[in-house]
Amino acid sequence: MGRHYLLLLVLIWPQLANSVELEPGIETYNLGPEAEFLRDESRNLEFTDVVTPELQTKFQALSKDTANFGFNTSAFWFKLPVKSNYTRPTEWVLAVEYSLLDYVDLYYLDDDGTVVSKLGGDRRSFDNRDVKHRYTYFKLRFSPSEGRDLYLRVQTEGSAEIPLKLMSAYQYAAQDHESQFGQGIFVGLMLIMGMYYLIIGIGAKNREYLFYAFYVFALAAFKMTMNGVTMEYVWGDSIWFTNAASALTTPLVFFAAGLYTYVFLDIRKYRYWNYAFIVSLAILGSCAALSLVLPYKFIKVYTLLGLLFDIVLVASSAYCYRKGFKPAKYFMISWFALIAASVVYGLQKFGVLPVTFLSVYSVELSAAFQALTLAVGQTAKINEINRKIRHAQKEALEAQIETNRVTEMMKTKLESLVAERTADLWAKNQEIKVMMDSIKQGICTVDDDLKVKGHYSGFMETILGSESLEGKSLMRIVFEPSQLKADELSLLQTSVKAMIGEDILNFEANQHVLPSSVETKIKDTKVILEFDWAPVANQNDEVGKLLVSIRDVTELYAAREEARSKEEELAKIGKILKLNGSKFTGYIKSCFTLINDSRFHLNSSNPADHWTTVLRNIHTIKGNSRTYGFDEITETVHRLEDYLFSVPKNQISQEVVLNALQGLGEVVDVLNEYREINDHTLERSEAIEAENTLLRVTDFLKELADGGHLREFYHRREVTKLFDRLNYLTNDTFQKALRPLMDSMPSLAEQLGKPCPEVVFEGEDFFISKEGAEKYEDMFVHLIRNSMDHGFQAEKRGRIFIHIEKKGDRRLIKYRDSGKGLNLQKLRIKANESGVDIDLNDDQQVAEQIFESGVSCSEMVTDISGRGVGMEAVKSFVYELGGQVDVELGPELENGFRAFSLIFDVPAPDILKIHASVG
Helix, strand or coil, X not given: CHHHHHHHHHHHHHHHCCCEEECCCCCEEECCCXXXXXXXXXXXXXXXXXXXXXXXXXXXXXXXXXXXXXXXXXXXXXXXXXXXXXXXXXXXXXXXXXXXXXXXXXXXXXXXXXXXXXXXXXXXXXXXXXXXCCCEEEEEEECCCCEEEEEEEEECCCEEEEEEEEEXXXXXXXXXXXXXXHHHHHHHHHHXXXXXXXXXXXXXXXXXXXXXXXXXXXXXXXXXXXXXXXXXXXXXXXXXXXXXXXXXXXXXXXXXXXXXXXXXXXXXXXXXXXXXXXXXXXXXXXXXXXXXXXXXXXXXXXXXXXXXXXXXXXXXXXXXXXXXXXXXXXXXXXXXXHHHHHHHHHHHHXXXXXXXXXXXXXXXXXXXXXXXXHHHHHHHHHHHHHHHHHHHHHHCHHHHHHHHHHHHHHHHHHHHHHHHHXXXXXXXXXXXHHHHHHCXXXXXXXXXXXXXXXXXXXXXXXXXCCCCCCCCEHHHHHHCCCCCCHHHHHHHHHHHHHHCCCEHHHHXXXXXXXXXXXXXXXXXXXXXXXXXXXXXXXXXXXXXXXXXXXXXXXXXXXXXXXXXXHHHHHHHXXXXXXXXXXXXXXXHHHHHHHHHHHHHHHCCCCHHXXXXXXXXXXHHHHHHHHHCCCHHXXXXXXXXXXXXXXXXXXXXXXXXXXXXXXXXXXXXXXXXXXXXXXXXXXXXXXXXXXXXXXXHHHHXXXXXXXXXXXXXXXXXXXXXXXXXXXXXXXXXXXXXXXXXXXXXXXXXXXXXXXXXXXXXXXXXXXXXXXXXXXXXXXXXXXXXXXXXXXXXXXXXXXXXXXXXXXXXXXXXXEEEECCCCEEHHHHHHHHHHHCCCCCCXXXXXXXXXXHCCCCCCCCCCCCCCCCCCHHHHHHHHHHHCCCEEXXXXXXXXXXXXXXXXXXXXXXXXXXXXXXXXXX
């Protein structure tokens, strides 16, 4: 329904507006006076929007030959009513003869009511234009007596100059012929003049002529870009550069003019003008460079800066003329004319002046006038030079003979110089040849079969271990013996064949399949080669062959691998040195004790009966390793732990046991690497031996004191002092034993994304033996990690309280945290599922289930906790210390959770006590 309404609307509307009537005998119509336009500031209106009655009433009459809105970011819709009074079908062309419009789109309804859209503008592919021309042309066909509304949408970032014409196909061909002829004359003259001065400048080594040639070429490029000639004939379908070129050539033409003026007027002799020119040229040069990355709207800035610089050019010419340089007047006149033309052209682009022949072609006309005037100026400059020469000849008449002698001498010197330069050229060629023979790279070109063509660097024979490489295939010598698979070799060969003889873009699209490095064999020796590939274009801009650069990087890769190995060793050394020698040795000893215990159980007649013990041992090794920051050991143990926990207890086969033993072997290997570094690289085994000696001395002194062998009171007192001191040196306090755990908490908190909790010690510290210290570490590593992983919340800093109370020759250690508490409901569910014989209504019995294997209150298993073996391990370690552990329940918390504490009743060794309070 909507489509038929739109068709009816568009068919009726032409009868309500003034139409351009196509009459026989009239070949061209200016559509501007009859056109209506609608400004679309949002740039979002579609064809179906602008034909609605609401927007039809907002169209305004253009009432002028050419629409010119200056630099405007809005989109413009033009309504062009056309009616054919021909009695036969006719072919017409809708012309928008301004090449720098970004988007020019034509919409109308065909005879059958179909919406026809044709897209143009320099922001779209040139090859997709309705008519391949520098201007935007649309082909139209009118049936006899047909009336049609044409809707043209124009949007651009530059000058919105929109000349609208409708011409017959015949008139289009004739006009295009004339236009092309005129453009050809202008461009040809500019190129001839530029080449003329370029050749003279090169031959005479004269910067003045070279800079003038540069200016002529820049001016020609500017006008060719503005007229769309470059888009049509030079860079074709490059949409980005088509738009960037107009912004680039605008400051570039003024920059080139400044260089020529600087040399022609010899500005460097005048201090302030010299400074002004240097600053101006720097600004214009920067604008030219930045034009490739800045938005197109900055062309207004470039134009304004150029016009201001033109004033500098005219003023400097006037100044030099006043200083007595007569040719400057021609220079001043020519630039004044060009300035005037540029002002006219710029004002026309900004929409201030109307679009006429003089305003559109003002720069071309002034450029021709400037060329003539500058030629006169060059003649005047040459005449001035000749006048001075004649004057000098008159004054030097008496020295003619001497002049002839000097001339002859200069001629001889010139011949000598030519011979010298010829010799230099020959020497340079020899240097290049020597360089190719001496460079430590293989450089060659290859064809589509990867066969070496023509000359190649001498070192290439050394790299490939073969002589006379011309005609030999790199596929057979290098790639077939390499690690590349058969499908990769086939893809390489196919891709190279597809690149040769095709456009360079095809090479860029397939370059990723060319290997950058391969590991291959040259004469049964493994080598690593790196490659660089580049296309070599022929006269048709097609890839004729490929340039290949080959480097032997075998030694470099070996050095990198060695450096990486050293770096890893240094990282391990840094982690080992964070622990003192005895602490590291205790850690290694503890790991091997747990590993040997696990191996013993795995090798037993029924490993399934001891599977929980093995899991507990592995979990403890991982926790201690992570505490000390031994990441490589932690990752190795974690992989083994994942595998062991993935095997159900009733499916433990001989294969599973073998895999577990193999995993333990991998853990042993990495532990031995760390132990090797500690004992031999760092040579800390001697320090450990000295500490062990102190322990033996301590034991001996204790044996003396306890056995009553020291009769004299004085001797007993001195030995006791020595004994106490040795105890202090060879044993840890409870707090000191837990210090590594405290040090590891910040990194663990960062990993969990939680604040690092505060640990508060309360009560009286006490000494413990080395063996006891290891057990306490093993116990508390599980407790602290459980608190941090699923006890504390992420948004609040938690607190851990460790209270020590003396009870005769034993110690009561109370551990609690400020976390969310114990999930008794979840423990009841797990106890019920496991069928354990407890009273599920008794909170105390339910709470003690945390010490059972496989029981965890965590919602998920992580690489830190949640597997249900940590608390079982804690209970085991307490029993090994000769103690026991109980759960003390506290008040109820949120969501059915219950606060709790763990009470450890452990013996205290009969060693030196510390009576200092540690709050």
